[in-house]
Structures are given as C-alpha cells and as structure tokens.
Amino acid sequence: MSITVVGSLAFDAVKTPFGERERMLGGAATHFALSASLFDQVNVVGPVGDDFGDAELAILATRGTDISDVERVAGKTFFWAGEYHWDMNTRDTLDTQLGVFETFEPKLSANSRAADVLFLANIQPSLQLSVLEQMDGPRFTALDSMNLWIDIARDDLVKVIERVDCVTLNDAEIRQLTEKPSLVAAAKELLAMGPEIVIAKQGEYGAVAITSDTYFSLPAFPLETVIDPTGAGDTFAGGFVGAIATGADIRSAVAYGTAVASFNVEEFGTDRVSRLTREEVDGRVAELHALTTFDLVIA
Numbered sequence: 001m002s003i004t005v006v007g008s009l010a011f012d013a014v015k016t017p018f019g020e021r022e023r024m025l026g027g028a029a030t031h032f033a034l035s036a037s038l039f040d041q042v043n044v045v046g047p048v049g050d051d052f053g054d055a056e057l058a059i060l061a062t063r064g065t066d067i068s069d070v071e072r073v074a075g076k077t078f079f080w081a082g083e084y085h086w087d088m089n090t091r092d093t094l095d096t097q098l099g100v101f102e103t104f105e106p107k108l109s110a111n112s113r114a115a116d117v118l119f120l121a122n123i124q125p126s127l128q129l130s131v132l133e134q135m136d137g138p139r140f141t142a143l144d145s146m147n148l149w150i151d152i153a154r155d156d157l158v159k160v161i162e163r164v165d166c167v168t169l170n171d172a173e174i175r176q177l178t179e180k181p182s183l184v185a186a187a188k189e190l191l192a193m194g195p196e197i198v199i200a201k202q203g204e205y206g207a208v209a210i211t212s213d214t215y216f217s218l219p220a221f222p223l224e225t226v227i228d229p230t231g232a233g234d235t236f237a238g239g240f241v242g243a244i245a246t247g248a249d250i251r252s253a254v255a256y257g258t259a260v261a262s263f264n265v266e267e268f269g270t271d272r273v274s275r276l277t278r279e280e281v282d283g284r285v286a287e288l289h290a291l292t293t294f295d296l297v298i299a
C-alpha cells in the first residue's frame, strides 16, 4: 500500500512572535509527506529548482519516502513568506513565488500512479487535476487548497473537488468557497458536489469531520508553547490520510492528524516531525482520547 502526494515543495520565510527563519524547507507536500510517512509508504510528486539542495532532499526522503518523482528543474523553488499575529492563529502572506511550479507538467512514474491513496496537497488546481487523471484508480482521494486558488482558479478547483472522496480546508476557506456563513450548511454544499468527507480545519480550535451522517469535532492538543504553526494543516492531513490509508475510521484518523499536527507546531518548519516517532504519536493520541471522552452522568 502507498500514498502519492502532489503539492508545493518550498522554501519558506516565516516570522512568528517567537522567532524568525529566513529560508527553511517547507511546502504543503513536504509537510504532508513527513507526517503521512509515519503511517505508510509515501511517493512525492513535484518540481524543485536548482537552489534545492541534497540536504533538503534527504529530509523529504525521511522514513523511506520515495522522491524519484521529485523533478529538479532549472529555476527557483516555490517560495512563500508569512508572518503570524500574536495569537498564532492568524497570519498574513507576505510573498508567494511559484517559481518552477509555473511551467511544471507532472508525469507520474508507474509506482506513483499505482498508489491506492492520493493526496492533492495545496497547489494550482490544474496540476492537482493532471495528477488525479494520471492515477490508475486509487481507492481514496483527498484534496487541500487555499484562499489564493479560490480567488484565482475557482472553476478548476471545483472540477477537482467533484472528483475526490475528501476535502480538507480551513473553515474560512469553506465559507469563502461556498459563500455560506454556517459551517454545517457550507459542508453540506461541498458534500453535494461529490466528496463523502469534509474536514474543516480550525487551527488552535481543532478540526471537524463532516459526512452525510456524522459531525465529529476534536479540539487541538492543548500546548503551552506554540513556536511555528506553518504546515500544521498539511501535517494534520498527512496524519489523517495516513491513518485512513492504514485502516483507521474517520474519528481515529482525525485524532491521528491532530496528534501529528501538535508536534509540528512545537518547532520551526520540518524540525520536529522529521525526527518524530510513531510511538510518540500513539502516546499523544491516547492523551487526546483521555482528554476528550467522558462518562455520561444524567444530572
């Protein structure tokens, strides 16, 4: 069994109230792969520029992730810069440079095409569609996106949403896409487009999984110190999709996504998840379970 992911492979410049990094390994596919590789074999598809070094490739290949579909192209690696506000739950994007993604045409190897799970991490919806069309017939497909693509490529994004099993977006993006203020009504509209599962990510407030007959909400793991939330959403998706790929039900998969994401925000960029172990994740899932269950005593 394996999971194929396409999405940004990036350098990020990030400023938080607790520090600053001018150029660190980032990207939606990077954070997803580091997280999903705790559960299953991952294949990464995407281009990097000639400024992407062997050290970055080595981090991407953590836990055996197959990087043979990472294409090195003349030009610059995708670059994103952002600054977090004091509450760490909101941020401003200061710069986005697509670089080598501007002209990238994905060509999947037989290995990546044969994966039984596909994650279309955040990148131009047209590229997500091209990867989806090359797959042999995955049993589970999921997609992430963001406000930029809702703004400038909405029609393409809707075309991809219609063809996947699961959509993971933050709640503001779900409202923006559907133009519905109620999250429940907005999720229903997304489900009517085709997907069976909508995941609404809510930053420090956790995540909600909505299907036609389930509404499951789990808070984020309570942390005293958050250093850098960059990639938390992709890390959540990696844990969620990785757990689904290996047989978990939706609620447990939300807990796995939540647990891995909580480690991600404790250090800058990929620093924490690149050395995370499955035992640490399982321990935090057990803590989350203890924190969120209760015995019903009728008052």
Ligand code: AMP
Residues within 6 Å of the ligand: 008, 010, 011, 012, 026, 027, 028, 079, 080, 096, 122, 123, 124, 146, 148, 229, 230, 231, 232, 233, 234, 235
């Ligand atoms: P998250 O914090 O989960 O939203 O993910 C942040 C990651 O997404 C960063 O590592 C960025 O490199 C990447 N990213 C930011 N903007 C975009 C974009 N427009 N398209 C693709 N990836 C992006």
